[in-house]
Amino acid sequence: MVEKEDPISEVAEDEEDYDEDEDEEEEEPPVTSQSRMRNDRERMEGLLRRMSSERVPLRVHDVIIKGNNKTKESLIEAEVQALKTVTSMQELLQAATIANARLQKLAIFDSVTVTLDSGPPDLPGTSNVIVEVVESKNRVTGDIGIFTKPEARSWSLESSLKLKNMLGHGDIWDGSLSYGWDQTSEISTGVALPRFMKLVNPVTARVSLLSQDWLKFSSYKEQALGLSLGLLSTRNHDLAYNLSWRTLTDPSQMACKSVRSQLGHNLLSHLKYTFKIDKRNSPLRPTRGFAFVSTSQLGGIFPDYRSVRFIRQEFDLRYALPLGFARAAINFGVAGGVIFPWGGGFVNTPVSLPDRFFLGGNSSPVCSLGGPTSLLGFKTRGLGPSEPRREVGEKAGDAGFDPSSERDFLGGDLAVTAFADLSFDLPLKVLRDSNIHGHAFACAGSLVKLTENSFRDLSFQKYRDSFRRSAGFGLIVPTKLFRMEVNYCYILRQHEHDRAKTGVQFSFSSPL
Known part of the structure; x- marks a missing residue:
């Protein structure tokens, strides 16, 4: 919100020519409230006409900050610094709008008002900027939710608690808890600072304890205690460092050879850009525009022999094309990723199991931006290279070995996914007002292994045959608490051991 209160009192004076002799002889008419309002309106109209036709020179004399009882004034000054360097009225209006948005983005104020006022009378062509903030009355916020994916027979309880501006530096402290039935549990706490010392970019730090049970898909459990630091965060760029100690165990004693070879402890130290x-125009239901994400990751920068070393590159490209009726739009997307170890003997070295690519899941790929993940109709980690589970010490030729038993899904080193999604409004007005809409989709994806010299056996024909495909239609119900999808998926192509299902499938996920 930007208010303008007579920034240049001299603009209208150029349009008036007073005769001093006549003023002395004739008595000035009394100034009424109506005439004053008319004069103010005329001066404002003259100012707007001048702004639209020419550049109006102006500089800021002072920036006055009000309402910051807890917040440090230096933080607000840093966010509105651009106001002090403007040289025209047009630049001032633009800078004031940007300053308002930057202060709102801190998420520590209930409201922000930037008012432009005229400068001192003895300094013509100047303006004062008044920045008035209303700090959040409730510094503690929290939420809790239960999300479920019936097709995967799993659910998760997620809750978070945030403390805002406790130190007055715009700091946000938060703690979160996520508990997933037979899948993932995570406890984490962190802090985010919009500015730290001389750095002009936000800085974040987070400590987390993660436990993942993948016994339904691969016979191992994963635990990781880690520290992550956000080093750079701008509109288009992010740089983060992660250091964690990870442990893989096999409580079932049924792991295949590829899983057993990686059980134990290792150190994960990587930079991610x-x-x-x-x-x-929307991250949940885009009807126009495009998006592109590229993620580069270098693992193993910590000088330790147990450090996991790999190079990982991902990309994701999206494009939304409006059709001009019923808010219908077609979304296209293609994503890919490759991971490879580095160091001595890297050609024969496998990539660490948890860091590989895994495809599947029943959440719409339209909402997931970042890399190859979703493939509707296939369960989470439900496709890709796999090996049969076996008892420790058993070999393929041992008596009693059953190759048709459960399998360990091992993920892949090269992943590619693509989708097309047609979204449209439904005929009933009550559904359109609630943004409940339908969609039809088609998906394809491939997951292959490259390490341990597997790339030597990969041909164009084998790679083409590695793609799985599915299609279907469904209903999407977005609410403030969750996002529900009811989809009918038809599996067009799958491999022998993939976990896929044709039929109606439900999904409840976070609304964001």
Whole structure:
């Protein structure tokens, strides 16, 4: 919100020519409230006409900050610094709008008002900027939700608690808890600072304890205690560092050879850089625009022999095309990723199991931006290279070995996915008002192994045959608490051991 209160009192004076002699002889008419309002309106109209036709020179004399009882004034000054360098009225209006948005983005104020006022009378062509903030009355916020994916027979309880601006530096402290039935549990706490010392970019730090039970898909459990630092965060660029100690165990004693070879402890130390452009009009139901994300990851920078070393590259490209009726739009997307170890003997070395690519899941790929993940109709980690589970010490030729028993899904080193999604409004007005809409989709994806010299056996024909495909239609119900999808998926192509299902499938996920 930007208010303008007579920034230049001299603009209208150029249009009036007073005769001093006549003023002395004739008595001035009394100034009424109506005439004053008319004069103010005329001066404002003259100012707007001048702004639209020419550049109006102006500089800021002072920036006055009000309402910051807890917040440090230096933080607000840093966010509105651009106001002090403007040289025209047009630049001032633009800078004031940007300053308002930057202060709102801190998420520590209930309201922000930027008012432009005229400068001191003895300094013509100047303006004062008044920045008035209303700090959040409730510094503690929290939420809780239960999300479920019936097709995977799993659910998760997620809750979070945030403390805002406790130190007055715009700091946000948060703690979160996520508990997933037979899948994932995570406890984490962190802090985010919009500015830290001389750095002009936000800085984040987070400590987490993660436990993942993948016994339904692969016979191992994963635990990781980690520290992540956000080093750079701008509109298009993010740079983060992660250090964690990870442990893989096999409580079932049924792991295949590829899983057993990686059980134990290892150190994960990596840098992650993300470049992102998102010009879509909505992240949940885009009807126009495009988005692109590229993620580069270098693992193993910590000098330790147990450090996991790999190079990982992902990209994701989206485009939404409006059709001009019933808010219908077609979304196209293609994503890919490759991971490879580095160091001595890297050609024969496998990539660490948890860091590989895994495809599947029943959440719409339209909402997931970042890399190859979703493939509707296939369960989470439900496709890709796999090996039969076996008892420790058994070999393929041992008596009693059953190759048709459960299998360990091992993920892949090269993943590619693509989709097309047609979204449209439904005929009933009550559904359109609630943004409940339908969609039809088609998906394809491939997951192959490259390490341990597997790339030597990969041909164009084998790679083409590695693609799985599905299609279907469904209903999407977005609410403030969750996003529900009811889809009918038809599996067009799958491999022998893939976990896929044709039929109606439900999904409840976070609304964001």
